[in-house]
Amino acid sequence: MNHSNLMKIGLAQISPVWLNKKSTIEKIKTYLSQAGREKCDLVVFGEGILPGYPFWVSLTNGAEFNSSVQKEIFAHYVKNAVQIELGDLDDLCKIAKDNKMAIYIGIIERAENRGSHSLYCSLVYIDQNGAIKSVHRKLQPTYEERLVWSPGDGNGLQVHKLNSFNVGGLNCWENWMPLVRTSLYGLGENLHIAVWPGSKRNTEDITRYISKESRSFVVSVSGLMTINDFPKDTPHIEKILKNCPDILADGGSCIAAPDGNWVVKPFIGKEKLIIETIDINRVYEERQNFDPVGHYARPDVTKLSVNRERQSILI
Numbered sequence: 001m002n003h004s005n006l007m008k009i010g011l012a013q014i015s016p017v018w019l020n021k022k023s024t025i026e027k028i029k030t031y032l033s034q035a036g037r038e039k040c041d042l043v044v045f046g047e048g049i050l051p052g053y054p055f056w057v058s059l060t061n062g063a064e065f066n067s068s069v070q071k072e073i074f075a076h077y078v079k080n081a082v083q084i085e086l087g088d089l090d091d092l093c094k095i096a097k098d099n100k101m102a103i104y105i106g107i108i109e110r111a112e113n114r115g116s117h118s119l120y121c122s123l124v125y126i127d128q129n130g131a132i133k134s135v136h137r138k139l140q141p142t143y144e145e146r147l148v149w150s151p152g153d154g155n156g157l158q159v160h161k162l163n164s165f166n167v168g169g170l171n172c173w174e175n176w177m178p179l180v181r182t183s184l185y186g187l188g189e190n191l192h193i194a195v196w197p198g199s200k201r202n203t204e205d206i207t208r209y210i211s212k213e214s215r216s217f218v219v220s221v222s223g224l225m226t227i228n229d230f231p232k233d234t235p236h237i238e239k240i241l242k243n244c245p246d247i248l249a250d251g252g253s254c255i256a257a258p259d260g261n262w263v264v265k266p267f268i269g270k271e272k273l274i275i276e277t278i279d280i281n282r283v284y285e286e287r288q289n290f291d292p293v294g295h296y297a298r299p300d301v302t303k304l305s306v307n308r309e310r311q312s313i314l315i
Contacts, residue, residue: 005281007163007191010035010043011274013198013253013267015224016052018231021080021088024051028105029091034273036099041128041163043273046195046223046253047106047172048121051080053197055225055248056240057144072235074148081119082107084135089124097130102162104169104221106195108149109137113312118150123169123195125160134158138171139180155310159187164280165217169193175206181214183306185293190216190258190283198222198249200266207266211256215286217263217278218256224271225249258286 012031017023028045035043047053056062056073064070082088089107096103102125109122121138136156141149157180159168168184168191175181175194184192192210196202203220211218225248230240247269255263255276264276290296 005164005279006277007041007165008039008275008277009219010040011219011221011253012043012045013222013224013251013274014271015229016049018052018229019076019080019234020231021051025091029095031273032092032095036095036101038275040101040275042102044193044219044221045105046221047197048108049223050082050105050107054148057147059243060239062144062147069236069239076235078110078119081110083110085112093126093130096126096128100128102126102128104193106171119148120152121149121171123171127160133160139174142173153311154306154308157183157306157308159184159189165191167191167193169195172196175210179304182304185214186304192216192218194218194220196220196222198224198251200250200252200268203252203254204266207254208256208260211258212260214292215258215290216283217258220254222252223249224251258283
């Protein structure tokens with residue numbers, strides 16, 4: 001076995017300290033430290049894990065216009081969102097650098113170049129030198145998410161060299177967007193990261209589907225959330241809990257190989273750092289008979305245009 005072909009990946013399936021940025025960062029740091037001791041090359045956390053997914057919207061009539069309840073919970077969300085420019089991710093960058101370990105992490109971002117008041121569901125890539133190399137703002141929030149998250153742009157549709165792999169990633173239902181997936185394939189992606197708030201029903205089909213379509217490894221990482229994970233000091237906690245099911249997010253983190261077979265089947269219901277090693281040769285083997293942007297593409301017939309500019313109100 002050629003060890004230069006290998007990559008050790010840690011799938012951090014955890015619950016946040018919901019809507020508490022400081023405490024969630026501390027929890028994330030403990031999992032990063034564990035991954036460092038295990039000599040992981042890459043660690044992945046779920047969608048919006050820092051500081052948490054907006055579960056309250058569907059539980060508290062989030063579409064009610066001019067609701068004081070919605071305004072007050074949203075204000076709490078904004079105050080706990082991540083401000084990259086102010087150094088909120090500096091501790092995570094330091095751990096990445098100290099352990100020569102890359103990180104993909106889902107955050108709720110207060111974007112400075114958009115005024116710092118609207119929120120974006122963003123997927124951040126930190127490289128093995130501790131540098132933030134891309135911040136991908138989710139292109140299309142899904143259904144009730146549109147009440148609290150703003151639509152992103154194509155700036156973060158990037159692929160990064162990591163060991164022998166080219167790694168890229170998308171947030172949740174973006175993974176169902178065929179042209180967006182193709183924009184990463186065209187950059188040479190062969191390790192695809194899909195992050196989710198947490199549900200086996202999301203990960204068990206699309207993970208294997210993307211692996212077959214792309215002939216790449218696909219890593220899906222989900223969060224967890226139960227009725228017991230809501231902090232008691234959350235604004236309007238009694239309204240949130242009134243119609244809350246016992247389980248809101250059950251995990252489902254998994255890895256599919258380039259032939260669509262499971263490397264790690266969806267893991268349910270428990271916090272865990274799932275560790276697995278993958279081999280780039282499996283990608284090369286499966287690209288022999290199908291390569292969606294190479295020998296099985298027809299750029300003389302169809303081409304994809306991608307706008308990767310960072311959108312801002314100011315020029």
